[in-house]
Amino acid sequence: xxxxxxxxxxxxxxxxxxxxxxxxxxxxxxxxxxxxxxxxxxxxxxxxxxxxxxxxxxxxxxxxxxxxxxxxxxxxxxxxxxxxxxxxxxxxxxxxxxxxxxxxxxxxxxxxxxxxxxxxxxxxxxxxxxxxxxxxxxxxxxxxxxxxxxxxxxxxxxxxxxxxxxxxxxxxxxxxxxxxxxxxxxxxxxxxxxxxxxxxxxxxxxxxxxxxxxxxxxxxxxxxxxxxxxxxxxxxxxxxxxxxxxxxxxxxxxxxxxxxxxxxxxxxxxxxxxxxxxxxxxxxxxxxxxxxxxxxxxxxxxxxxxxxxxxxxx
Numbered sequence: 560x561x562x563x564x565x566x567x568x569x570x571x572x573x574x575x576x577x578x579x580x581x582x583x584x585x586x587x588x589x590x591x592x593x594x595x596x597x598x599x600x601x602x603x604x605x606x607x608x609x610x611x612x613x614x615x616x617x618x619x620x621x622x623x624x625x626x627x628x629x630x631x632x633x634x635x636x637x638x639x640x641x642x643x644x645x646x647x648x649x650x651x652x653x654x655x656x657x658x659x660x661x662x663x664x665x666x667x668x669x670x671x672x673x674x675x676x677x678x679x680x681x682x683x684x685x686x687x688x689x690x691x692x693x694x695x696x697x698x699x700x701x702x703x704x705x706x707x708x709x710x711x712x713x714x715x716x717x718x719x720x721x722x723x724x725x726x727x728x729x730x731x732x733x734x735x736x737x738x739x740x741x742x743x744x745x746x747x748x749x750x751x752x753x754x755x756x757x758x759x760x761x762x763x764x765x766x767x768x769x770x771x772x773x774x775x776x777x778x779x780x781x782x783x784x785x786x787x788x789x790x791x792x793x794x795x796x797x798x799x800x801x802x803x804x805x806x807x808x809x810x811x812x813x814x815x816x817x818x819x820x821x822x823x824x825x826x827x828x829x830x831x832x833x834x835x836x837x838x839x840x841x842x843x844x845x846x847x848x849x850x851x852x853x854x855x856x857x858x859x860x861x862x863x864x865x866x867x868x869x870x871x872x873x
Contacts, residue, residue, distance in 0.1 A: 563604045566590040570608040571629050573849050576857050580864045614640040627859050633872050634764055641873045648873040649859040653714050654852040655843040659789050660718035662842035666813025670785050673697040703727035708755030711762035752779040764791035774799040783810035789842040792816040801827040815842040
């Protein structure tokens with residue numbers, strides 16, 4: 560019988576069907592690092608979203624056969640150790656493309672159409688005191704005819720591209736930063752920053768992508784450009800971004816991710832900064848996306864037990 564432990568059940572707030580095979584199921588709303596080892600004793604399968612599973616813990620859980628991630632990202636798991644130990648790791652690819660893509664455009668539209676400024680103007684009585692029927696104090700811009708630069712070109716970026724084309728936008732797909740050769744259909748990384756009116760990040764967090772966009776990259780962007788990050792915290796230098804926005808060197812930014820989550824120790828982006836919208840890592844979390852995630856996670860467990868493992872990353 561499989562012994563399944565879900566370490567952070569509160570991250571998947573939809574009903575979870577139970578696997579068809581004989582099993583024991585234990586779930587915890589959340590798990591702090593000091594509790595991980597104790598809770599995994601006897602486990603053959605573990606479900607986790609963001610709880611870190613590294614060699615010091617995994618080496619003391621000898622029965623563990625499968626780590627089933629309730630996410631696409633795999634950075635919380637020590638993959639090299641899992642490969643060495645023969646622990647299978649499965650993720651959930653593709654469940655949130657539309658949810659994240661729509662969130663990207665929510666941020667873009669809110670910034671380009673000055674949604675928060677206009678709403679505040681009404682709430683504070685500014686429109687009511689206007690001498691004209693329309694309050695024209697803020698410059699708003701159409702998306703049609705603008706250029707969107709995509710950094711990273713996986714499933715989510717392709718859905719963003721689909722929506723962008725519907726808005727009449729031109730698309731630039733960035734080559735990898737530092738690449739010597741530019742693949743067909745791609746544009747030099749630095750040229751995307753220079754030419755795009757809006758730059759949207761869609762990269763995993765890896766040692767190569769941490770600090771991908773810092774002060775030098777922000778300096779290349781148009782003064783009225785927007786930067787959108789719904790990918791991973793750490794891709795953008797938060798201090799440099801805050802300074803660029805405060806100084807007017809960048810038109811605006813929308814971020815759904817920060818370097819520390821939750822940001823208990825604060826962040827340079829959590830102070831009063833003009834033309835910045837921060838949302839709390841929820842781009843992935845539409846009801847439809849999370850329902851699909853739950854179905855795929857349980858399907859991953861069942862496929863593994865049936866001898867036909869799927870969505871493996873090890």
